[in-house]
Amino acid sequence: MTGVIFDLKRFAVHDGSGLRSTLFLKGCPLRCPWCQNPEGMARTPLLWHNPVTCLRCGTCLAACDRGALTLRDRIHVDRSRCDLCGRCVDACPAAAMDRTGRSIPAEEAAALLLRDRVFFGEGGGVTLSGGEVLSQWEFAREVLALCKKAGADTAIETCLLAPRSVLEALLPVVDHFMIDIKYLDAETHRAVLGADNGPILDNYRHLVKQGADVVVRTPLIPGFTATEENIRAIARFVHETDPDAKYELLNFNPLCRSKYSALEQNYPVQGGALKPAEMERFYEILAREGITNIIKE
Ligand code: SF4
Ligand code: SF4
Known part of the structure; x- marks a missing residue:
């Protein structure tokens, strides 16, 4: 089985716990206007x-x-x-x-991820990211199974937009799920991201029921997701689904603008990262909605 990847990050510290190797898979069903990895959206190079x-x-x-x-x-x-x-x-x-983008056999991908295994230590491991991991789920499952067989901790970063059967197929080989919920309002989700959020929310409920280790994350994008109304709605849903949920707010990172320039595309997000006081305001909203496991960057 081969997959299409566009990057491999070694010694990553923001893609799960500890020190990790992160592989980025191409192809995504969403069209987030602020995407940090626009080169990962299409499956092709x-x-x-x-x-x-x-x-x-x-x-x-x-x-x-x-x-x-x-x-x-x-x-x-x-x-x-x-x-x-x-x-x-x-x-x-x-x-x-x-x-950017190349085909790679699952065995080679796993070997690349495991190359730095000696540095993973207790909390580290391998992470698959994207693009959207579930859009190449068979490749992802094979890579993760090989990594698990070698004793590595495994994680995926995903928007969860996939049939339930895909999620079921990955559950045995994924130790940690980092899932993005960007909008709770169905109409806004469809209008801005080009897809329904019903399957995403259902899959999150399913993961919680299965007892999976899940961190919910929302990127705070000025002019898009970073509104009190949106964050309050997501926090309420997350808390109702899992009173012990872990929730992380990801501050906007404007560094990706140069990628849009390289692709001759306009980047619609104005401004820069949120200031500490603005982040605090959003953390207070999470706390008011009952979220106790707030993960801060
Ligand atoms: S721009 Fe021309 S030379 Fe470059 S990859 Fe495309 S077809 Fe080939
Ligand atoms: S014009 Fe720019 S991109 Fe083209 S060959 Fe010269 S340096 Fe490279």
Whole structure:
């Protein structure tokens, strides 16, 4: 079984407990406008151009026999012409062109994740992230099963948008679930993210019933999810589902803007990370709704 991945992070400290190795799988059923990993949305590989390191030398234009590149204010990629052959990547003297995404067998993926096993210690392990892990669930299950067989702690970061059967298939090989609930209001969820949240909320209830170890997370995105009304509604639902729920609020990280520039896409989020006082205001809402296991960054 092979999967399509776009990154591997070693010695990660924000993808679960302890020191972890995190593998990023391509493909996602949601369309979050603020996505931190836009290169992970599509299942297929993508061509990146970095205008910061580009020398504007035009070498890539000469290398491309499909006429997919033009040099104006910067290099522009006509993705309808580009077949991802990689000739411009090989020709660029400044490494300003790159392809993101590659196929990899599950055994190789597990070996890469386990390479730093000696550093995992008591709390660490391996994490699968994305994109959306469940969109490549068979690959994910095989990788995680191999990691578990080798004695590693396993975790996934997921939006839980998948059929129940997929969740059932993964339950035996996942030690910890980090799940995103972005909106509780069904209409807003559909309008902003392009999918119903019914299956997500049902799957969360199911995980709780199964006694799975779950951390609920909400990214606080200015102009989108970071409203008192939204956080209050999610906190209320989470507490009603599991009075001992662990809940983490993820502060907005604007660093991903450069990725949108590399893909020639607009990034719709204005402003930067929330200030400590603003974070405190949201933590107070969680506490008022009865959440006692608040995980702070
Ligand atoms: S070859 Fe590389 S450095 Fe030169 S214009 Fe193309 S992307 Fe920029
Ligand atoms: S990957 Fe190939 S087709 Fe696409 S822009 Fe580069 S050289 Fe042209």
